[in-house]
Amino acid sequence: MSTSSSSASRASRWGGLSVATGAAILGLKLADAIGPGTAYLLAIIPLVLLFLCYRASLDAANSGAGASRAAARYTIGIMASSLAYMLGLGVAMWVWRNLEPSTELTWLLAMLPIIPIFWMIFVMGRYVAEETDEYLRHRAIMASLVGLGFVLAIGSFWGFLETFELVPHVPGWWSVPIWALGMGVGQFWQSRRGA
Amino acid sequence: MNNRLKVLRAERNWSQQDLADRLEVSRQSVNAIETGRYDPSLPLAFRIADTFGLRIEEIFLRD
Numbered sequence: 275m276s277t278s279s280s281s282a283s284r285a286s287r288w289g290g291l292s293v294a295t296g297a298a299i300l301g302l303k304l305a306d307a308i309g310p311g312t313a314y315l316l317a318i319i320p321l322v323l324l325f326l327c328y329r330a331s332l333d334a335a336n337s338g339a340g341a342s343r344a345a346a347r348y349t350i351g352i353m354a355s356s357l358a359y360m361l362g363l364g365v366a367m368w369v370w371r372n373l374e375p376s377t378e379l380t381w382l383l384a385m386l387p388i389i390p391i392f393w394m395i396f397v398m399g400r401y402v403a404e405e406t407d408e409y410l411r412h413r414a415i416m417a418s419l420v421g422l423g424f425v426l427a428i429g430s431f432w433g434f435l436e437t438f439e440l441v442p443h444v445p446g447w448w449s450v451p452i453w454a455l456g457m458g459v460g461q462f463w464q465s466r467r468g469a
Numbered sequence: 470m471n472n473r474l475k476v477l478r479a480e481r482n483w484s485q486q487d488l489a490d491r492l493e494v495s496r497q498s499v500n501a502i503e504t505g506r507y508d509p510s511l512p513l514a515f516r517i518a519d520t521f522g523l524r525i526e527e528i529f530l531r532d
Contacts, residue, residue: 409498409507467506 290458292323297451344404351397362386417460424456
């Protein structure tokens with residue numbers, strides 16, 4: 275594997291893992307399965323993964339290949355939006371739980387995690403548009419479709435269990451971490467089969 | 470779809486990376502095309518043909 279493409283691929287992997295672990299830690303914290311101290315301690319994991327993602331992205335960007343530049347731009351965009359998402363969600367949740375904000379302020383608080391998610395979706399779309407290497411673009415689209423499959427399958431599965439009051443309610447924002455997880459699985463699956 | 474990329478590369482003593490650089494694609498792309506796991510688009514197939522100085526049908530063969 276060339277340095278540029280392997281760096282880009284490593285960056286995508288680190289980025290996906292960072293988003294997945296960050297979301298999992300937030301989920302555990304919001305579900306009160308772990309305390310704030312443990313959550314802050316565990317938050318080191320996605321941050322280290324983000325750092326690794328950033329390093330791999332820079333390696334890919336410095337290789338000079340056009341396709342890798344698109345991948346590097348993608349991973350840096352995902353990294354930045356993921357960080358904004360985690361920070362936005364953390365701040366919004368803390369303010370909402372501790373300071374009893376007004377309804378108007380609560381609307382604004384809700385936007386803090388929503389806007390980075392829109393940014394993340396935009397970054398994904400931009401990558402598909404900018405990637406000049408048709409095979410890498412094909413792989414990214416396939417991984418996105420696997421992610422979409424995860425969201426639809428898990429969402430409808432859980433939704434019906436919820437309808438019949440068999441499982442507790444899960445917030446809709448879980449769709450993004452599940453999508454990211456599915457994309458990671460999709461990329462991993464394609465790498466394993468050598469596609 | 471079968472292809473003769475590996476043979477054509479070997480004749481020119483090119484690595485997959487050499488060919489990838491000439492085509493301005495990733496080495497992964499060359500590997501995927503060469504091993505038949507990915508069929509290139511028509512524009513890329515023309516670029517491959519131009520790179521080897523051959524016609525598309527002299528490189529890509531029906532199953």
